[in-house]
Amino acid sequence: MKIARYLPILDWGSRYNSTTLTNDGVAAIIVTIMLIPQSLAYAMLAGLPPEIGLYASILPLIAYAIFGTSRTLAVGPVAVVSLMTLTAASAIAPPGSADFIAAALVLALLSGLFLLLMGIFKLGFLANLLSHPVVSGFITASGIIIATSQLKSIFGIKASGAAMPELVSSIAATIGTTNIPTLIIGVSATAFLFWVRKGLKPLLMRIGLPARPAELIAKAGPIAAVAVSTIATIALGLEAKGVSVVGDIPQSLPPFSVPLIDLELWTTLAIPALLLSIIGFVESVSVGQTLAAKRRQRIDPDQELIGLGAANISAAFSGGYPVTGGFARSVVNFDAGAETPAAGAFTAIGIALAALFLTPLLASLPIATLAATIIVAVLSLVDLKTPLTIWRYSKADFAAMAATIGVTLLAGVEPGVIAGVGLSLALFLWRSSRPHAAIVGRVPESEHFRNVDRHKVFTDPRILTIRIDESLTYLNARWLEEFILEQVAEQKTVRHVILMCSAVNAIDASALESIEAINHRLDDGGISLHLSEVKGPVMDRLKRSHFLDQLSGKVYLSQNAAYSALIAIADNEDKADSPVDIWNARGLI
Amino acid sequence: MKIARYLPILDWGSRYNSTTLTNDGVAAIIVTIMLIPQSLAYAMLAGLPPEIGLYASILPLIAYAIFGTSRTLAVGPVAVVSLMTLTAASAIAPPGSADFIAAALVLALLSGLFLLLMGIFKLGFLANLLSHPVVSGFITASGIIIATSQLKSIFGIKASGAAMPELVSSIAATIGTTNIPTLIIGVSATAFLFWVRKGLKPLLMRIGLPARPAELIAKAGPIAAVAVSTIATIALGLEAKGVSVVGDIPQSLPPFSVPLIDLELWTTLAIPALLLSIIGFVESVSVGQTLAAKRRQRIDPDQELIGLGAANISAAFSGGYPVTGGFARSVVNFDAGAETPAAGAFTAIGIALAALFLTPLLASLPIATLAATIIVAVLSLVDLKTPLTIWRYSKADFAAMAATIGVTLLAGVEPGVIAGVGLSLALFLWRSSRPHAAIVGRVPESEHFRNVDRHKVFTDPRILTIRIDESLTYLNARWLEEFILEQVAEQKTVRHVILMCSAVNAIDASALESIEAINHRLDDGGISLHLSEVKGPVMDRLKRSHFLDQLSGKVYLSQNAAYSALIAIADNEDKADSPVDIWNARGLI
Incomplete structure (x- = not known):
């Protein structure tokens, strides 16, 4: 009994049959196609080499399949957690350096340990401290920062910064060095992906496809953008014209990695890792609960902590970086008919095959294409309607949200979360101190x-x-x-x-x-x-x-x-x- | 209107007459007699020269008389705040040194500013974060630490420490160097003061005195102990036999002092000053409210913050250290018939006269006598019944109290308060997260x-x-x-x-x-x-x-x-x- 409580796989695994196998297999193929460009892109967003995104999409998915309770949650690198990783690890070393990669591994390990401990001690209620307006404001502000940060790759310039003031001034200072071929690729990829998102599904449906397959084909848009822009780059010799490309990716399965045991490093990264794990948990649980309810299933938030904890710890030992449940890909997994977490394990096999055999094809993939996929993905996170709704509903909640958005944009992700949580708590305590x-x-x-x-x-x-x-x-x-x-x-x-x-x-x-x-x-x-x-x-x-x-x-x-x-x-x-x-x-x- | 809100003196001052003058004058004389030994003793407890205790009992009392709303609260040095001053300033320099005294001034200024700001912005509700079990546990634990720390002066040994483990081991290591004449003075003064507290009032009542004068005479016990032990020390030449005495006290009014403007020092002392001001405020308001209610008067907590803030700021500019409303002396002030805050101002005049004319008489006062007055005063703060009551009533509240007592005793006053507030808040949030x-x-x-x-x-x-x-x-x-x-x-x-x-x-x-x-x-x-x-x-x-x-x-x-x-x-x-x-x-x- 006790073991089964911590191993949900024993429950669904015992009832596994060939129908579920087929359904999970189909879903896994579709999610794999979607996840390959996403993994590369989010690793790049996090300031890491592209292969680390692939590694973070293999073992963590298998760990979650064993320990997680959501039947359809698709785990892996996501935008907001990648931004938080970039911010936290940048405090240790410059992005892309060996120390930076080591810090990302430690972040994965620490957030995995935090999640695991919270799960074992049933401390999931701590996530309650993140109120809805704070999470919503944080995601919107992060989306704006991420989209802005990717402009550098669209323009082919060197700009950096963890919050808007630095980012904007850095982009303004370097905009003169724009690379025109890169800009053409970036803008056309962005425009294409926006069109795929909005216009492709209606088009496919007009030519007679049913809604669901039309939806799923539209989700494969990024892989088309990747293929076309890679071929164009090779055919037109754009690399010689200054277009940055992904470059050589090692053709291998994830390496076995051991995160540094360094007390000072751990102390520095502890708070960022805690924030990162709680944000990742809140997002993941809300996606998981929404999907579970559609099929009248339930997820267990305390066991979810253990599942996500196991996923992050396995990321730390297989050359990855922090992961959590992603919204878009979980919806695709659900719509494609995934029935059990085995779909996640099959996706892991798909990514592993890609890491072994497809990586040579990605060497000439323009970075601008990846930036375009990120921009299109994160702009859907930017939600400007909710602040208005909340303003009408409650001025106190709006204040917490505005503080989160403002501080995140101006000072970065960690101060943003802390300001939002602090202000929500202060307002709650103030209200509690003068009851009706x-x-x-x-x-x-x-x-x-x-x-x-x-x-x-x-x-x-x-x-x-x-x-x-x-x-x-x-x-x-x-x-x-x-x-x-x-x-x-x-x-x-x-x-x-x-x-x-x-x-x-x-x-x-x-x-x-x-x-x-x-x-x-x-x-x-x-x-x-x-x-x-x-x-x-x-x-x-x-x-x-x-x-x-x-x-x-x-x-x-x-x-x-x-x-x-x-x-x-x-x-x-x-x-x-x-x-x-x-x-x-x-x-x- | 606006000015009168911030200057309660305008209200009671306009109705002042000769009857109130007489009543306030009598109360002031009695409180002055009580406050002289207390001021010296608490300054010594805080690791400061004795005259600083007198300085802290002059201008702050006048400032409170102008800005405070309690009619009978007696402000000045108190035991717990003195201990907190010792702990905080010890982090800067060794007790008694010039840097230590400077740090105590900065503490007074910072806590005055915090109190003032909280008062102006009506943030008095922040004091709610200190639940009753936490305050009660903190006062009890502080009383135990203070009483233990004074054993060094009773035994005439050199021991130190901010929490029990250090204190006890330090006393154990130095107990061999006990000075016998000091021990005799210390033990007999302690025994005498305990007897005065318990036995003198019944005795005086048996010989025909009414209850109130008997009570007030009993409160003058410490001044008798001071007089007798000083005379004995001079008469028997005990100073030469190793009895530590107060020594020369400058014969002067408080000097004008300017606290150091040093960003690093202010940053280091900010948190201790905040804790100290909130603890002082909570204690002061609870005394003030209890006394006000007895006469169906009201105090205004937000204006109390301003009154105590003004008192501490004036302490910082007149060579003092942090002050607040004291329990025992306020009760004496009330019982002696004080009607308006003018009694406090008259007390200040009394202390000023003492500083000018009585200090030479205090040079041969044994420190052991002051330690005895502290021990007898603080042991009344130690409350072992409340933990039992709270245990019966609520296990969660008991947990917060036990954590406060335990951490204060083992690690000191600041970690103690923080642990208590943190645990209370965590328990409150936990309960709030699973409503009925x-x-x-x-x-x-x-x-x-x-x-x-x-x-x-x-x-x-x-x-x-x-x-x-x-x-x-x-x-x-x-x-x-x-x-x-x-x-x-x-x-x-x-x-x-x-x-x-x-x-x-x-x-x-x-x-x-x-x-x-x-x-x-x-x-x-x-x-x-x-x-x-x-x-x-x-x-x-x-x-x-x-x-x-x-x-x-x-x-x-x-x-x-x-x-x-x-x-x-x-x-x-x-x-x-x-x-x-x-x-x-x-x-x-």
């Missing part, structure tokens, strides 16, 4: 109590009822003290305060301390504190403290009972002459 | 809906009602998706899901995204999603999104209406033959 509460009164001729500001209700000047609409925690405990004492200070006639606890699901130790303080302070001023509608579990816990012994008033089952009883007591008090009579009226003697 | 929710059914013959696990209720296998007992935020959005999809996966007969939102006070953008995803995923599986009892403000906000257009089901005003309508729809669906009929039954055509 209302002074309530009795709706005439009923037993219902409603907000005095919104309804015509009956209130007694001697009795103040405050309904708290949230659990009482240390974050709002001090607010509660201030709120109640302020209300009492404003209404000098009040002699009884009722806390209506119908919406209070928990009272933590700090809040209990505050309620005790409120009780004493009100008591010092001659005011009794009462509770009403306390929920069962909250009451059980209060009974374990001394609060109920010290409470100057009583706990009433219903607000109506409290109100009726206290009106009677107050009436008696009004007739009483001495404090003793008042205590008597309150049932304290 | 219940599957509910209809109570027979009623319109009420209750948890199926706790009540005998009616449920329809075709309809699943989930009541969410918390606001929906980004922290629990993913949980909500998983919870609902899991419930639906378990009950294959379900065709309608109702989210009962009676306890949902807010839905943020992430949660909205999740509900949209739930809606789509349920829809893909042929299940409609409905909402019931959505609160007004939540509904207003939902109307600003596209969610209601996409919702596969409907929004019902009451849960009962939802349930009845959906049973009827499900009955019609059961009679229907085609999907069109089902859509029709659902009112979608």
